[in-house]
Amino acid sequence: MSQGYAARDFSPTEVHDAVQSVIARREPTLNAFWQHDAVASKAAAGESAQRWADGAARGPLDGVPVTLKENIARRGVPMPAGNAGVTPVEPTQNAPITDRLEEAGAIILGSTVMPDWGMLSSGVSSRHGITRSPLNPAWTTGGSSSGAGAAAAGGYGPLHVGTDIGGSIRLPGTWLGLATLKPSDGRVPLDNPYLGRAAGPLTRTIDDAAALMRVISQPDPRDWASLPPLESDWQTTGFDPCRARVAVLADAGCGIPTDTQVRQAIDNAADAFREAGATVVRLDPWMTPELLADLDLFWRARSYVDFAALDESARSRVLPFIQRWVTSAKDTPGTRLMECYGSINRIRERTVAATQPFDVVLSPVAPMAAFPAEWPMPWGETDEGMAHIGFTAPYNMSGQPAATVNAGFTDDGRPIGLQLSGRRFDDVGALAAASWYEQHRPAGATVDWRSYDS
Template sequence: MGELAQGYRTGAFTPVDVAQALLGRIARLNPRVNAVIDLAPERTLAMARASAARWQAGAPLSVLDGVPVTIKDLSAIRGWPRWRGGRLADDTPMAEDTPAVARLREAGAVFLGRTATPEGGTKVVTRSLRYGETLNPWDPAKTAGGSSGGAAAALAMGFGPVALGSDGAGSLRIPASHCNVVGVKPGFGRVPAFPPDPDMPHSVVGPMARRVRDAALMLAVLSEPEPRDPHAWPLPFDTPDLSAPGAVDLSGIRIAHSARMGCTAPLVDAEVDALVAGTAPLLQHAGATLREDAPDWPLDPFGPFQVFWVTACMEALRKTPADRRPLLDPIIADVAALGAGYGLDTLMQAIEDRTRIAAAAKAFFTRHDLLIAPVMPVPAYATGRDTPEGFAATDWSWCPYTYPWNMTGQPALSVPIGFTRAGLPVGVQIVGAMGAEPLILRTAEAIERARPLWQRHPALAG
């Protein structure tokens, strides 16, 4: 984004020039991946013209003024419809922005369009009955991941430098790993939300970007106060300065690394393991101290996570009138059916188990500053499937590395670390204690400078 600000400042180009170029690029290339599902060029260009006037007057609103951004179709945008990936919603414009969108608007960002999501964000792939499947820009026969797959694919295709996504079980980190971009799951309360999400503290909104420094700048904007959210932190975000040239100094930082993260791992992949393990020497070179270690979970995190996921689908089904339920993605009813024997005691036990898991995570981060681990056990798999071969669509036990941190509420990030021999991207996950987003971003920047994979572009984007 620094290049955009420099161009706006000098008059080499304007926000209108950039918006027009990107709208044209989306129109030309989006059919290859189906990432952007709604454009409103007149609104986009109106925002760009307003930004251009501010830059010409020497009064930009923020570092994001004039920066084009896509927004996942789970966040409300004033004046735009919101479908949430489903067929139940109509084209009625939303009356107000969600807090994250409001912060972007206040910062002068230019909204390019909405990106694809599975209905309600309920899958680790991005496929819906509303607008079909989003394909991986690196291999259109593979999934882009989900549920922020539209945002990730749009970034990989060059449809702008930053995107707004969300993460309830890995939905920022999973597609970021599959598409060679950065996805940041903030700690619970870091980015305000409204209205309250019944999936709290699991689900949060966060930035995605081609580069770590851009994700950091966007997170600073998203973290601005919001009085309606009782869980929002009253503390300002300490934006790390990632602009200085040279190596990032991580001296004194204690980093644990683990191939399995203390979780049951039904699937493993030698290439993914090797790429993730290759992160350790990069961080040692930056001055960090590395030690192999994993959280000592008091129970398998999949147990309570399954309860929360199932009960969320049960609630979605309950709130949908019976005559409209056939419009829902069948996965919602299928997952809800898993809760046929659930009672109040099941949910209360899951809440108790989540507290024990969070306590174990907190204890782990008294010994370490960060944890390095996989995002996904395998690279992107074939389109047309919700899960890899051998696993039912309703079974999430095969990807155990992301959802524990939604239950603990801690920040976590995916940053590109390499490619498989088949040319598929792989990300590495960086997890920290509550409030550790600045350190996580600094560490991700160290990795990115050692391996500037953002400079690589998929053939589909050409």
């Protein structure tokens, strides 16, 4: 887009109008947006078009459409956290991400939906209803960055920002065939940082993810945990398989066993690295069912605090699945929560120790492919805890970067994502490995976006 703008082949206004036509056609089915103001975004596109005409563009994202998940603050836009029981907070200032994108001239199309409190891995929300996959409306988008994933896969422009505390960027990535990055802790400044939380890109290509990271990763003093500026320029061409030590983790050690077709796709990806000269070894799991259960209980208790603060009428409007999930933790003693906190620290310690010897660790993103859109979790309405995030959550707790890229399909056409995690703070290395695989994967592992865009 930026090359086309610079060459005067087309303008940000023309691109904006084309994207809006896609949104008008697909949004009634996909349900990706919480807030969508086409009048304001068209005005911003017009201002960008004038800057390009004047030779005063603010950079390569000037005039490029982007969406933000609804829990990323935009001044004056209410934030309901996907929850019908919550009185939406109306922020008086932007989040750092929003400020960086506005400063760069990106065209913010709107805020995308999420499930209740972001604690489901689907597009089911008590406030927003069901968000559906652009690949097949019967399939889930994944969550909690459900709207961001639907917008990315649905062609609502190239750049979309989600958040992730246990897989909420990467799970839509695997179930929608996207390229994503859960960045290192502190790499993308947040206005509300807390344990395991990160924000990052959901895009169709790794290079687009890197382009977005160049802007949103700039440090901001409002996030007391934000990292210093990255010295590199987010170039994704630096991965040399002949010099790489690559590990493969096919068994998470906890949760649901990996589906046979998912495992085969990851094995095939590992073979591609091996055949290109990488040293590839199998990695034993370091997670345990007990550690995953303690993380789940910690999150239940945290969300129960928010649930208990609502009045009775508001609590009744929360999604029934979330009501059951949080109330199961209402009598958890403080001593038990401290044990859970200790387990989180053990997850962090074990994850860093197990992965440190390797340049990149390959694994599934999730042990299963996409499930029905109406299900709140991969198993439906029953309570299986967090049995699907054994591959993703460890990297939230350790603060390590983890990218995803599509690696194949099930027999019935559902995408299968490959997760590529890097050492602590090596976000560029994780993206570079993902970019290498994206360029060298079999043709049958590539998503044919044109077939879904028609």
